Amino acid sequence: MRWLAFGTxxxxxHPRVGVLIEGLRAAGDEVVEVNVPLELDTAGRVAMLRQPWRLPKLAWLLARCWTLLAVRARRAPAADAVLVGYLGHFDVRLARRLFRRTPIVLDHLVSAAGTARDRSLTASGGGGLKSKLMRWIDRGALGSADVVVVDTDEHLAALPADAAPRGVVALVGAGQQWFAARPDARPGGPLKVIFVGLFTPLHGTSYLGEALAELAGDDRxxxxxxxxxxxYEACRAAAAANPRVTWIDWVTAEELPGLVAAHxxxxxxxxxxDKAQNVVPTKVFQGAAAGCAIITSDTAPQRRTLGDDALFVPPGSAQALAAAxxxxADDPALLAAYQAKAAARAVDQFAAATVVEPIRVRVGSTSTQPPAMQETR
Incomplete structure (x- = not known):
């Protein structure tokens, strides 16, 4: 098949779309990218929702990107399917207008409404103008797609009734650079632990900070x-008593696999x-691919995805996390066993070519016309 990877x-x-593109190519498909990155990260978009007077900036940035996308789309070869990358809630609407007869695949990794609730931007009961706006954004995005890709069965079950039949589950997975970063051996010494994230309520870093405080004085x-x-500030304040914590604002995407694999x-x-109960975070797939032992919360999707190949602790339990x-640290053999199990599961189930297979099967059954017949611009 020939795919057009499209969007901002x-x-x-957000490495998810990179994994999907890598997987499609590894499976033998051709992927042409029509991509103009939006110069605004998730935190910036959330800030605009907190301060709506900044929304014109988003509209201006999006309009600039869309103008370039439209020009490049006209020059692109005809495709069997269009893949709209993660955070494509608006991009998918443009794709629907540009590729009217080509199957549109939306990577709907998160809903706008769910993210807003998780970050306390909207009321938990779903009332209010912001909640209605988020639901409108989700409905429009889902209605523009022929295939809706989600990452867990829980997210599939949460799709509206009219979108659920078009849904397909594909794990987040990890790119080849994470597998390549895996060391042949790790030196001894203190147990080296790493957390990478945006310190949102989903991550539960307030509990992580408490766990770090409990570990104060443990030089292992x-x-x-x-x-x-x-x-971030609450987590760092909670962990202040522990001098064996190193805080790094961020590292580049190129450096991150090597840094994680060194732990x-x-x-x-x-x-x-609620969101934390329904996801398997990207960092779990990446850490496993890098050969690290995984410790994460004991939730249904993470149990289903990781089986017995990770250590699980109750969500919100700083004491259980510290104990794990x-x-x-007490048992190097146990550590090595969990590292080996996580690495083996990653090779078997989390590689890019594996995670895209459900998408390829679904799109193969959706697309029946040759590209030249499908596409009108």
Whole structure:
């Protein structure tokens, strides 16, 4: 098949679409990218929702990107399907107008309404103008797609009744650079633990900060915290008693696989929000691919995805998280076993070519006309 990867996605900020493109190519498909990254990350978009008077800036940035996308789309070869990358809630509407007879595949990794609730932008009951706006954004995006890609069964079940038949589940997975970063051996010494994230309620970093405080005085465990965000200050304040924590604002996408792979343990999420119960975070797939042992919250999608190949702790339990880290510091053989199990599962289930297979099967059954017949611009 020939795919057109389309939109304002940024593979450095949001690697999911990069994994899908890599997987399609690894499976033997051709992928042509028509991509003009929007110069605004997720935190910036959230800030605009908190301060609506900044929305004209988003409209201007989006209009600039869309103008370039439309020009480049006209020059692109005909395709069997169009893949709209993650955070494509608006891009998919443009794609629908540009490629009227070509199947449109939307990577709907998160809903606008769910993200707004998780970040306390809207009321939990779903009332209010912002909640209605978020639902309108989601409905329009889903209505513009022929195939809706989600990452867990829980997200599939949450799709509206009219979109659910068009849904397909594809794990987030990890790119080849994460597998390549895996070291042949790790040196001894203190247990090296890493967390990478945006410090949102989904991540549960307030509980992580409490766990780090409990580990204060334990010179067998060193922790690296990468990123900044909504709950950063609270997390850092909670962990202030622990001098064996290193705080890094961020690292580049090129450097990140090597940094994570240099650690023994990669931490997942520990939040108690509704969203936290329904996701398997990108960092879990990446950490496993890099050969780290995984510790994350005990939720249905993470249990289903990781099986017995990770350590699970109750969401929101700082005490359980601290105990899990101590158990690995106490027992190098146990640590090595969990590292090996996570790495083996990643090779078997999380590689890019594997995670795209459900999408290719679904689109193959959706697309029946040759590209030249499908597409009118």
């Amino acid at each position: 996605y940024d593979v450095h900020r 465990i060193d922790v690296t915290m990468v990123g900044k965000g909504q709950d 023994d343990v990669s931490l997942g999420i520990f939040g108690t929000t 880290l101590r158990s690995l």
